[in-house]
Each structure stands twice: as C-alpha cells, then as structure tokens.
Amino acid sequence: MDAAQDLAGLVQPDRVHKSVYTDPAIFELEMARIFGRAWVYVGHDSQIPNAGDYHQALIGRESVFMVRAPDGAVHVLFNRCPHKGSKLVAFPDGNAGKFLRCPFHGWSFRCDGGLHSVPARAGYDGTAFDEANPDFSIRRVPRQASYRGFVFASLAADGEDLEMFLGGIRTSIDNFCDRAPQGEVEVAGGVFRVWQHSNWKIFFENLNDTSHPMVTHESSVNAARAEYKSLPAGGPMPFKLHIIEGNGEPYEFWDKLEMVGYDRGHSFMGAIFKPPTDPVSLAHIETLKAAYGEARTQEILQIQRHNSIIYPSCSPHTSFQQLRVIRPIAVDRTLVEIYTFRLKGAPPEVFQRAVVYANVVNSPSSNVMPDDIEVYNRAHEGLQTDGGDWVSLHRDAGRDRAIPGGFTANGLSELPMRNQFRAWAEYMSAGEGR
Amino acid sequence: MSGLLAEVSAFLFHEARLLDARRWHEWLELFTPDGMYWAPLTHDQPDPVNHVSLFYEDALLRDVRARRLEERRAWSQQPVTQAARIVGNIIVLSAQDDVVVVGSTFHMLEWRRQEHRMLGGQYTHTLRRSGEGWRIALKRIDLINREGVQDTLETFL
Known part of the structure; x- marks a missing residue:
C-alpha cells in the first residue's frame, strides 16, 4: 500500500487497514505527524x-x-x-x-x-x-x-498546553501521586527494558484489551491455579499467585469494569484486583489517613484503576506504582521501559510489593509477558500476509456513551482501540508537527 | 582437582544437563526448601527486595514457572526453547562446614523459532550438603547483558 493514498480511508469507525501496522512509509509519517506533535x-x-x-x-x-x-x-x-x-x-x-x-x-x-x-x-x-x-x-x-513531576516535551513549537493535552487522564496521574502520603512519587528500584518485535500500536491496544487475558495468558493462569491447589487447602492465595491468576477471570468479570476513553487517545480501565484488605494495604491506608484524614483517604482509594494510557508514549499503573514507557523504534520494533515508583511517605512494604508485581507480571522474564510478546509478534507477522486487509474493532462498536472530553463503555468494549485510532487519524490528517 | 572441587563440578555439570534436557522437576529437587534463584538486573544491584530483578524466585515461583513451561497453551513455547550450555572456570570461592560457594562461567546457546541466541555470564552457587548430596541454597546468575534491552527469558538459566 502506498502511504500517499488517503490516510483517512485507513481508519474507519469499527475497523482499521492492516497497513497502519506494517507499512514503513506510514511509520515515517507517524514519526513526523504524531511524535513530531504530541506531548x-x-x-x-x-x-x-x-x-x-x-x-x-x-x-x-x-x-x-x-x-x-x-x-x-x-x-x-x-x-x-x-x-x-x-x-x-x-x-x-x-x-x-x-x-x-x-x-x-x-x-x-x-x-x-x-x-x-x-x-x-x-x-x-x-x-x-x-x-x-x-x-x-x-x-x-x-x-x-x-x-x-512527570516531564513531557513536544517537538512542535505550537499547540495546546500539556494539561489540555492530558485532559481527563490527568486523574490517573493525580491518583498515582495522591496515593503517596506526601503527595509525591519517585522512580526507584531499577528499570526493565524490553524489545517487542511488533508495531508500537499493537502494545498500546493491548494495554486496555480485556478480552485477551484469559486466552493469551492461559498458560500462566493454569500454572498459578495448579500451584495454589498444591498448597495446604483453605489458605488465602499468595499475592504472587493472585496477580498471575487474575488474568483468568471470566468474560462477565471483565465486562463489569469501567472503561473510559478521552480525547487524544488516552484511556483507562477499572481495577481488576479487589479492594485490598491485606496487611500491606492496611498499613498504607493508615499512613494516608494520618496525612489526609478519613474522608479524603476514601476519596483517593475509591479510584481503583488497572492500566491507564497516555497516548502515544506511556502507561501508568496507579495501584501498583508502575509506569511503562513505549518507544517506537521501527515499524516492527518497539522498546518498552518499565519503571517502578515509590510512594513518598508510604511504608517500605508498599514499594516492595510493587517490585514483586513488576518482577512477577511485567518483566521480560516473568511468566506472563512472554505470551503477550509472542502474540504481538504473531499478529505483526500475520498482518503482513494476504489473508485479509482489515483489523476488526467491532466489539460494542456504536455503543460508546459520550462523557465530557471522551467516551465510556462496558469493560469488554473495544472503545480504547477505537479511541486511539480516532486520535491517530486526527494527528495523521493534521500534517507535520514541525 | 581436589576432592571438593571435583564434587561440586560434577554437581554443576549434572545441573546443566537437567536444564538442557528441560527436566525441570528434577532440577527443582536440587534446591533446599528455602533455596532462592536470583538473576540481578544491574551490576551494582544492592538487593533483590528493593530493586527489580530478572529473576527472584522462591520454591513457589520456580514451581509455577516449571508448570507453565509444560502447559499446552504456552504460546511462547510453541515450539519450546532448546538450549545447550557449557559451565567452566569452576572455582570454590569459600568452604565452611557444610556450605560451599562456587563460582563459574557459563555460555548458553538457545534456539527457538529459527533463531539462535547466545547468553552468557557468571553463576554463583551457594551449596549446602545434605543427606542426599549437595543442595542449592542460592543460585545467582549474573548475565553479562543484564543491563541491556532484553528479549524474553522464559526458561531457567
């Protein structure tokens, strides 16, 4: 496909043309028009x-x-x-x-x-x-x-300011910081750097893709469940197993989650882990109450989110203090950096739990991520065949409900993907950023 | 070769053979019940608790990994990773009562999906003598490229 062809035709409300993932010329245009403009x-x-x-x-x-x-x-x-x-x-x-x-x-x-x-x-x-x-x-x-404390930059001399760009997804950064008794977070504990041999958008779409976990991650879910069964009966599931096993929840569970998309491609999904009652969380909550008082603490904890997306460069996980940074390197090569943060003023065990989460779920050597990377790779390879021209975004299409600055939908909806392509099409049709 | 060096060398060669053959469950038996498997992420990593690691696995997590590698729908193990490693430069770093610390260098060749990959680095085994022979209290793996951008690491190193 020639990228000079009408780009607008590649993105339709409920499907996108495969070339947006595979065409090197379109990747070049993304560098200029998206990464040359966005924060x-x-x-x-x-x-x-x-x-x-x-x-x-x-x-x-x-x-x-x-x-x-x-x-x-x-x-x-x-x-x-x-x-x-x-x-x-x-x-x-x-x-x-x-x-x-x-x-x-x-x-x-x-x-x-x-x-x-x-x-x-x-x-x-x-x-x-x-x-x-x-x-x-x-x-x-x-x-x-x-x-x-989160520093952004834009290669374009003109454009909307950062807060306008972030729009509603500011609430995810706010909640990330508010969970610290001192209201600030800091990078700590090292960074994983991982290659993905697939287009950067495949990963972005996956971050809020609720219909993949039980399929992609069947191997690690089964392994964690079998391990739990081998333990003395009646005990609670250890945290290390719980965060692997959570991917195995049934479709009804995911469909009940809140899914929200904002302008510029940002989105978040509701938390998949239950409101915490373990000793680490309870000690954390005590430090929040001491800092903010009961009412404000409840307000902060009411916001429970799994992955948020700040398109097109990063994804915070507010409840496990993580930020994944996504860098497109080539049309078929993406660098992902995984940072862990410390909540200033929270007990050290809260940070140590975030380290465990990063190790066990999101590291290149975890039992979870290799299956993700494999299916992204297979998608990227399959998209290059002549077996079809379009990628489907039909799940719950046409049922997104408008909210100020964006849309909301049921948890299984492919709203975040449609929302990303809405932003993608806006960037790509607006010309070069600089 | 001294008796102790020969003994621990034979143990490391046996361990390498089990891993190359994907005999995970026999390999798991080589650990003490509280044994740890640790691959630091950086050259100066202070500890495994306040810093992320490539691996920091107790018996529970090692068991999960072994189980997963045998799952039919472990997509990234279709086909499975094949490996062959050489362990050399074996040296006894310290020996006290029933605990010995052994340093070695390893080269490991992996193959999956038409691609070869070379991994290498240092092993440091803390071994404890038990009724059944040597058992691993800590296996530390320092990959030479641990600070680099990683492709996935799925099997045990």
Whole structure:
C-alpha cells in the first residue's frame, strides 16, 4: 500500500487497514505527524535530583535528555553537540558534572544548553562564530512541561498546553501521586527494558484489551491455579499467585469494569484486583489517613484503576506504582521501559510489593509477558500476509456513551482501540508537527 | 582437582544437563526448601527486595514457572526453547562446614523459532550438603547483558 493514498480511508469507525501496522512509509509519517506533535513523556523529576543529573529519552526518532541545572530547573535538550554533531551524553542516566562537555573537541555547555566555552577561542575571532547565536548552543526541545513531576516535551513549537493535552487522564496521574502520603512519587528500584518485535500500536491496544487475558495468558493462569491447589487447602492465595491468576477471570468479570476513553487517545480501565484488605494495604491506608484524614483517604482509594494510557508514549499503573514507557523504534520494533515508583511517605512494604508485581507480571522474564510478546509478534507477522486487509474493532462498536472530553463503555468494549485510532487519524490528517 | 572441587563440578555439570534436557522437576529437587534463584538486573544491584530483578524466585515461583513451561497453551513455547550450555572456570570461592560457594562461567546457546541466541555470564552457587548430596541454597546468575534491552527469558538459566 502506498502511504500517499488517503490516510483517512485507513481508519474507519469499527475497523482499521492492516497497513497502519506494517507499512514503513506510514511509520515515517507517524514519526513526523504524531511524535513530531504530541506531548511525549521524557522522564520523572525524581530521576535527576542533583545538578548535572541527566536522563536520556526518545521523542520519536530524536535522542534527547533532560538535565538538572544548578538552579534546580529541568531542561530538555537534543543529544547533539552543535560543533560536529557528536552525542553528548552516553548512559541512560548519569551525571554530566558542572558543565556538559562534548567528548569529541571539548566544547562545553551550561545545563540549559547555552554555550559555555570552546577551546582555543582565538581561532574563531573574526569568523561568523557567535556565542550569542543559538546555532552554537545545544538545541532545546521546542516545548517542555511537567505535571506533578512527570516531564513531557513536544517537538512542535505550537499547540495546546500539556494539561489540555492530558485532559481527563490527568486523574490517573493525580491518583498515582495522591496515593503517596506526601503527595509525591519517585522512580526507584531499577528499570526493565524490553524489545517487542511488533508495531508500537499493537502494545498500546493491548494495554486496555480485556478480552485477551484469559486466552493469551492461559498458560500462566493454569500454572498459578495448579500451584495454589498444591498448597495446604483453605489458605488465602499468595499475592504472587493472585496477580498471575487474575488474568483468568471470566468474560462477565471483565465486562463489569469501567472503561473510559478521552480525547487524544488516552484511556483507562477499572481495577481488576479487589479492594485490598491485606496487611500491606492496611498499613498504607493508615499512613494516608494520618496525612489526609478519613474522608479524603476514601476519596483517593475509591479510584481503583488497572492500566491507564497516555497516548502515544506511556502507561501508568496507579495501584501498583508502575509506569511503562513505549518507544517506537521501527515499524516492527518497539522498546518498552518499565519503571517502578515509590510512594513518598508510604511504608517500605508498599514499594516492595510493587517490585514483586513488576518482577512477577511485567518483566521480560516473568511468566506472563512472554505470551503477550509472542502474540504481538504473531499478529505483526500475520498482518503482513494476504489473508485479509482489515483489523476488526467491532466489539460494542456504536455503543460508546459520550462523557465530557471522551467516551465510556462496558469493560469488554473495544472503545480504547477505537479511541486511539480516532486520535491517530486526527494527528495523521493534521500534517507535520514541525 | 581436589576432592571438593571435583564434587561440586560434577554437581554443576549434572545441573546443566537437567536444564538442557528441560527436566525441570528434577532440577527443582536440587534446591533446599528455602533455596532462592536470583538473576540481578544491574551490576551494582544492592538487593533483590528493593530493586527489580530478572529473576527472584522462591520454591513457589520456580514451581509455577516449571508448570507453565509444560502447559499446552504456552504460546511462547510453541515450539519450546532448546538450549545447550557449557559451565567452566569452576572455582570454590569459600568452604565452611557444610556450605560451599562456587563460582563459574557459563555460555548458553538457545534456539527457538529459527533463531539462535547466545547468553552468557557468571553463576554463583551457594551449596549446602545434605543427606542426599549437595543442595542449592542460592543460585545467582549474573548475565553479562543484564543491563541491556532484553528479549524474553522464559526458561531457567
């Protein structure tokens, strides 16, 4: 399929053309029109606590990093020296020192990207070289903003602000932070980085896909259930088994969950795990009550969500303090980073439970994720055959109910997928972001 | 080769053979009841409790993994992962009473879905002598690429 063909025709209300997943030319257009325009997650404030600390990220194809200046400000910069083009920072996370110094010829820059010094300066006297000209400083990403410590950036100079972009999905970030007695979260405990050999949208669709767990994850559900049966009878199911076994709930269970989609492709699904009454949760709730009082604590805990989607770059899991960051690398290759967060002021066991959840459910070496990655891979391969041209989004199509800023539906509805493609079509028909 | 080194070497070769042959349940029997299986994620990882790991599995989780690998609808095990490993550079790091810590280097070749994959790193076994021979109190695996972007790891290393 030629991408120059009418893109609008590829996305219909209840189906999409397979080429949106497989055509390299469409992937190129996505880089320009979606990742060149949208607010893309860069990192969290807590990853760069000290002056000179940096964290690398990708916005579409662009290698960028956020860095902490001595005055405490955060700057999002392109990872490119204006002299000969060398990348300036090498590690995913690190400290650049007082100045960012290029490893090639030693030009050095302030943490806001401004040129600090060049060696053998006299050689530039009388040339067009000019410290005041931004061409000789590190280029800044056109726009950056943060929401409760979550730093986003946009390659487009103009457009709606971050809060407008986030719309209703702000409530997921709010609830994530509100669950901390101090109202703040921090990245801790390492990051998993995983390859998916499939198009990035396949993963995004899966995050709120409630009709896959009992099928895709049959192997780990069966294994967890068999293990439970082998334990002395009558005891509660251990947490480590519960979070694997939860995928085996029947269709009626999933259909009762709340499903909400907002403009720009964002969405969330209601929590699949019951309101917690275990000792770890109860101790956590006590710290919340001490910080917020009874009424506000109940308000915070009433919001129980499984995966939220902040399209097109990340997905927070608020009740197990996790953020998955999705980076499209090629039409058939996606990088996923899995971060765990600590709720400031909560008992250490709450964080340790989040570590267990990450290990047992979402790590590349878990018993759960390999079956996901396998079916994404099979989908990507199958979509390249001549066995058909369309992908179905028909489940509960036409029954989405409008709410302010979006739509809601029953839990099994494919609303989140339709909602993502509604945003996709808007981005793709709006032209390049920059 | 000293008696102890020969003994623990034979144990590691036996263990490698069980894993290569996917004889999971016999391999599980090699652990002490409270034995742990740990593959850290980073080079300087302080502990397995406050930091995510590639594997941090007790008997319960190891059992679940072994069961899953034999499930008919484990999609990512169609076909199953085949593996062959070589364990070498075996050295006794410490020996005290009935507990011995053994270091080794492993190379592991995997094959699945027409693709070969090379894995490698260091094993550190903490072994405890029991009535039935050596048992694993802790198997630590330090993959050389543990800080990299991972493809899935499903079988035991």
